[in-house]
Amino acid sequence: MSRLLLSNSNAAIQRATAAAGSAGSNALRAPSTSSPAISNNHISRRWKSLLIHTNKPQQQNKQQRNQLSSFSPAQTSSARCSRVSNNLYVPKYCRALSTSAVDQAKMSGNTSKCLQLENINPNFITMEYAVRGPLVIRAGEIEKELKQGVKKPFDYVIRANIGDCHAMGQKPITFLRQLLNLTFDPELLNSPNYPEDVKARAKTVLEGCQGQSVGSYTDSAGIEVIRRQVADFIAARDGVPCDWHNIFLTAGASPGIKSVLALLRCKVDGKAPGIMVPIPQYPLYSATIAEYGMTKVDYYLEEESGWSLSTAELQRSYDEAKKTCNPRAIVVINPGNPTGQVLTRQNIEEIIRFAHKNKLVILADEVYQDNIYDKDSKFFSFKKVLTEMGSPYSEMELASFMSTSKGYLGECGIRGGYMEIINMCPQVMAMLTKSITASLCGTTAGQVAVSALVNPPKPGEPSYEKYIAEKNGILGALKERAELVHKTLSSFEGYKVNKVQGAMYVFPQVVIPPKAIEAAKAKGLPADVFYASELLESTGICIVAGSGFGQKPGTYHYRSTILPQTDVLKDMMNKFQKFHSEFMQKYK
Template identity: 55%
Template sequence: MGQKPITFLRQVISLCVNPDLLNNESFPADARERARRILQGCKGGSLGSYSDSVGVEVIRKDIAAYIERRDGFPSDPDNIFLSTGASDAIKNCLHLLVAGSGKTRTGIMIPIPQYPLYSAAASQLDAHQVNYYLNEDNNWALDIAELERSVKEARQHCTPRVLCVINPGNPTGQVLSKENVQEIIKFAAREHLFLMADEVYQDNIYAEGCAFHSFKKTMMELGPEYSTLELASFHSTSKGYMGECGFRGGYMEVINMDPQVKLQLKKLVSTKLCPPVSGQATMDCVVNPPQPGEPSYESFIKEKTAVLKSLAERAKLVAETFNSIEGVTCNTVQGAMYAFPRIALPQRAVEKAKSLGQAPDGFYALQLLEQAGICVVPGSGFGQREGTYHFRTTILPQPDKLKIFMDAFTAFHNKFMKEYAD
């Protein structure tokens, strides 16, 4: 996508991979200090050694310190589990929580539209997928009445035990308000649900008036009645301003988990030996970045700010352009990295798709790929309300390429709508 890596992150990782460079003064002193700190925590002083299954201790301490700074509440390194990207932690957590059979089988509440990792994990674990629909008319907000409908209906078939929330949203790009987060926490407590908060896009907030509110902080602020809720929250090196998805770095923090259950979680993660240690080191750079007064601080802040500013501009451009096209509507991209526009497909296009055995938005997406060379993911891949059609596209292309993409998309869409006009 043309995004340049953050220099400080790559410098620290380079030093960790090749410690012979630690005395090379062409690297900033703070990058060398971070690398030494990480390597001192690695067995044999090398990224090439296995770490503890839950992750390198010094990195877990740095993550706990980061969470404390972010939320203003204590974080225990023993509650931190490093992982192979956030995805692996999410799957491990779900694996831990699935039990029973028939009506006692675990139900996993998943937002629709959803990131397909959740439905795939539920299927793999033979859990019951419990859908709740985000409110497209209210910028994909999470409606508590919809959660209540969903959990009530699900109890006829299974035992809902888990509520998954993605904030900021993927594929929908919404950012939950603090009041919405509070309502969700209260709902989970009332219904005795384990809350899983996928917060990997927490750095990606663009819309005016929006802010990231972590579930942990909000829960603690609500006081003793809610601060004992079982919660797992997830973060990653793959998103944010970093975009270092290939390193497979991530973590989860679990709080209020019964010690005997947490012991089983540690056993579960130990079956995979350990997450990639290079990914753990990358995660450390994210939670322990250059501080004011350190040599790398100014260049780091400049690079980070430039990435996020450009993403905010692209988020605005994409939504505005889609909304200027007849037959396309798109909510504000408040956060994350995607737009999820709705397309008003003509009935003739719907019938043509069905005659080919394809989902209507899948047919549209294939035509878009074949005729314009543009690859999007149809909304049917994420789930959507019956009779509505969407697709997900990323806002990541650089501005010059994004304009080419939007021009090509507009030309295709107008041609498609004319060809299949009712």
């Protein structure tokens, strides 16, 4: 994956100075920051050296990683650390932030710390998470500069980099917040200000808690009554039975995903486990796979056909991976993140047949199942399709994930989610349960949010009319924004934009002029990162470069959310259009 660098701005220099200073080095001093931003040409060589970058060919890095996989743990740690010194394995954060501090500490002779890059888990060095990378850090610095009165060609930062609905102005669903209020402050159950149907649900949840308090520990898999509600929700959605014993309540979808991936961390026939991941992909998967020392097996989505999956590409990826690892699972994100596609039932059936043929566990990331905007698209769960296909497919191992952070709730900070595991060997299921038990339990606030998601007000109940109006209003607004973003970006010179069928993102391909690519190389940046950085500094719009998600070689993309409120989104599109026109004119 291409390496991101921090912007060559005063803020980046100040950060590098602080990092070096905290490591005990006073050898380098940053230029004065009282004047306007210093251009790249005025940054001294020694300051440029703090922004370490590597342009090593991807294949060379892959060969080196494969070589490392054959070492013992001690050899691996030593080898990886030697790679760090050569800047081959320093990821985005370490390269721009931590590495400069470590290097300066060594230069000043400060080696008193117990933890050094040489003796920490080497997998932490390789893992990356672009969604919260250096561009986002720079966006935060710009916001502070604006508050301090620094003049910019814009008045505010638009954070289009992450799917944080409420941060972008979305209002909470009243029903969910009332349920939280009542479960966390039971005295409010006597208040006439809360609808009776919400009170009844709150009492049901509290009766399922030890001491009838959400302040108590729950079962490690979650509050039983809520797990039963999830099972009823899935059964109604899919039209097939659901056993509540297979439901685990989690703090968002991520812990569930990580727990299943951790289960697969075992060499088979002397080969490391491989996890097939779509490219482009959500960086949680690449980061976790790196953290666990597993092998990421890339399969490319077909951009030309709306980011669909090709079984030929799946087989190519699998066959290639078999040479160096043992593929054990396939991740499918539907609707897609960052690509916004919704898989057809036919496509899902093809994936299931492929997974069965190659004996792969399916991990179905379905957190955007409520975010469907295209009239010709429909969400089908992998469980529904797999079950209806009959034997032998209905006996396949499947883990599916859902979250309260997406959909129409958008409650990212509350951290609610669930996973359903089906057809797993009982002994293995016991081991998974044991590993989850070590984490005690998910947050009760998140579990209550899951209850609100799967057991909402029903027609005729006091809360229903307000609830359904809020839900439809949110989803309707997202549909309008998806259409606005697609229509606007499709008009840009050199853009190729697939329709946003679902989820919360657009992932356009940008044909970047050769002169701009050369300018990016001169700054040690991938072209898509250069484009995103220029956009941020010129307009205040923060996006994520496509290299953070993976993309076909020779192509450039970025991910932007469709979440800003409509008036802000229109302003964002106008600024984007002006920037892109000037960018193309500058580098023609």
